[in-house]
Amino acid sequence: MEEFPLTVEEFPPTVEVFPLALANPPIFSKKAVLKASATIAISGELSLAERRVYNLLYAHAYDRMSQEKVHTVFLPELFASLDKTLHRYDEMKAVIEKLVSTNVKYNILGKDQRRGIWGVAALLAGATIDETTGKLTYEFPEHIKPFLNAPPYGKINLKQQNKLNSTHSLSLYELFCDYFDARRGFGETGWIFLAQYQELLGTSYKEWRDIQKHLIKVPLEKINKTQKEFVVTYRIRKAGRRVVAVKFVIAAQEKEAESPETPRTFAHLTFAKLAVHQKYRIIGGTEDVFVKISESEAYNVRTRKTITILNMAVGVERFR
DSSP, X not given: OOOOOOOGGGSOSSTTTOGGGXXXXXXXXXXXXXXXXXXXXXXXXXXXXXXXXXXXXXXXXXGXXXXXXXXXXXXXXXXXXXXXXXXXXXXXXXXXXXXHHOEEEEOTTOOOTTTTOOEEEESOSEEEEETTTTEEEEEOOGGGGGGTTOSSEEEEEXXXXXXXXXHHHHHHHHHHHHHOBTTTTEEEOOOEEHHHXXXXXXXXXOSHHHIIIIIIIHXXXXXXXXXXXXXXXXXXXXXXXXXXXXXXXXXXOOOOOSSTTSOOSHHXXXXXXXXXXXXXXXXXXXXXXXXXXXXXXXXXXXXXXXXXXXXXXXXXXXXX
């Protein structure tokens, strides 16, 4: 009986198929990547797998984006970083083909105003796979490379993207990371007209109730449940009775206590530290929490700013 050798795609995606991958340390050790705002706010109908793969390829090339034209990665490491999103090499080929063939518009929300960038191009300029080694070689379109790793940025958690189960939730998660200021613990988008919003998510719903359900409520619920950095809410703008735009507000999420004895919020944590020092008198309010550090000054625990008591909008009664 004649025997036929197995093809590469009939093997499971492990490094045993491609021995050369063993000689290379894991390349996706990064937990996060600074992704340019212009590449976050893009148009185009991309699947969840396509967005995840693009983010990993972007992260791998990020540090050498301006120095090197061509980048390489071994597919077994790429599969491992995708956390079972893809299982077969033919699936990966289809994803790469889509990234090369799909044209998208960049910076569609215009956040990158300083550079005045608007552009249209494919996500990848080209790619090849060496099936004997499992090495993927790829490059980005030459004319958009100057702003691929240029500010402003959004800090994208690469582990978090594997917890999101839809392309809409991943796209919005990236958008929220882009507008969230971790130092202030706050961020908000501008008003996004519904036509722009659907272009961002690659959809074409006609009714507001469908947009609200499928493109706002469901993704927000998933995002708020699967990460601990911030909580997102939304507001709407109407023209008469018709909803015409949406805005998202991103606020830092309070840290939960590890035990009943552990302070639950930043404010309580500050109380616990400062209460040891008798020279400090701790004062609390419902909206803001302050620590009095002198007769004329107070420290706002929530905003981390020193404020002159006489100029405080909340008044001086609480300090008497």
